[in-house]
Amino acid sequence: MSEIISKFTTKIIIALDYSDKNKAFKLIDYLDPAIYRLKIGKKMFSIFGKPFIIQLKNLGFDIFLDLKFHDIPNTVFGAVSAAADLGVWMISIHISGGSKMLQAAKLALNSFKKDIPLLIGITVLTSFNEQDLREIGVNSSIANQVLMLSTLAKKNGLDGVVCPGTESMNIKKKLGFNFKVISPAIRLKEDPAYDQQTVITPSLAKKFNVDYIVVGRTVTFSKNPLHTLKEINSFL
Numbered sequence: 001m002s003e004i005i006s007k008f009t010t011k012i013i014i015a016l017d018y019s020d021k022n023k024a025f026k027l028i029d030y031l032d033p034a035i036y037r038l039k040i041g042k043k044m045f046s047i048f049g050k051p052f053i054i055q056l057k058n059l060g061f062d063i064f065l066d067l068k069f070h071d072i073p074n075t076v077f078g079a080v081s082a083a084a085d086l087g088v089w090m091i092s093i094h095i096s097g098g099s100k101m102l103q104a105a106k107l108a109l110n111s112f113k114k115d116i117p118l119l120i121g122i123t124v125l126t127s128f129n130e131q132d133l134r135e136i137g138v139n140s141s142i143a144n145q146v147l148m149l150s151t152l153a154k155k156n157g158l159d160g161v162v163c164p165g166t167e168s169m170n171i172k173k174k175l176g177f178n179f180k181v182i183s184p185a186i187r188l189k190e191d192p193a194y195d196q197q198t199v200i201t202p203s204l205a206k207k208f209n210v211d212y213i214v215v216g217r218t219v220t221f222s223k224n225p226l227h228t229l230k231e232i233n234s235f236l
């Protein structure tokens with residue numbers, strides 16, 4: 001295990017949550033697609049749709065289409081199939097949709113012979129604290145809930161999960177080092193910022209063997225995004 005840990009590299013996915021495409025390109029133009037992957041979420045996909053994904057793919061970027069599908073199995077089957085048709089690298093679905101929904105998502109990818117997107121499950125949102133879990137009827141701790149949902153995701157053939165970085169080692173120990181962990185809410189200091197509760201620094205993410213950190217506002221709201229990216233890279 002120590003060998004696996006020492007060879008571990010944490011990679012960066014940039015969350016492009018802009019409403020202005022030109023602003024997004026001010027950052028993208030400086031990014032090397034060999035180093036950075038891009039995450040397109042509900043906002044940019046709703047505004048700019050498929051042509052934007054194709055534009056970014058043509059620039060050589062791997063795209064994480066983070067639409068967090070959660071619906072009846074038949075609907076998720078169709079949504080995952082359509083997302084995979086876009087040629088994206090990674091797709092997200094909510095694990096709390098349950099086994100039938102997860103299997104439908106997996107089945108949708110069966111017809112794709114090559115460039116099959118990674119299917120990633122959302123565990124507990126990093127904006128949640130334990131009170132928020134109680135409000136929706138969950139009595140477990142964040143750690144237990146993340147581990148339970150991750151186990152369900154693995155059982156149903158998903159490639160990995162999105163979770164608070166602090167839970168990464170628990171997941172890796174229980175579900176293996178090949179099961180991918182993607183962690184958002186990356187901050188240079190351990191202060192919750194904006195709407196995120198379970199934040200983590202890049203160096204802790206690396207220490208906990210997070211495969212990919214999702215970096216959003218720490219870079220996109222920075223006065224000097226490239227300098228901030230350089231700083232983040234220096235910890236990885």
Ligand code: C5P
Nearest residue numbers: 015041125126162184185215216217218
């Ligand atoms: O760094 P920042 O807090 O801006 O990053 C948040 C990004 O990560 C957003 O795009 C959000 O949708 C995404 N995300 C998240 N929590 C999850 C999954 C994705 O914050 N569990």
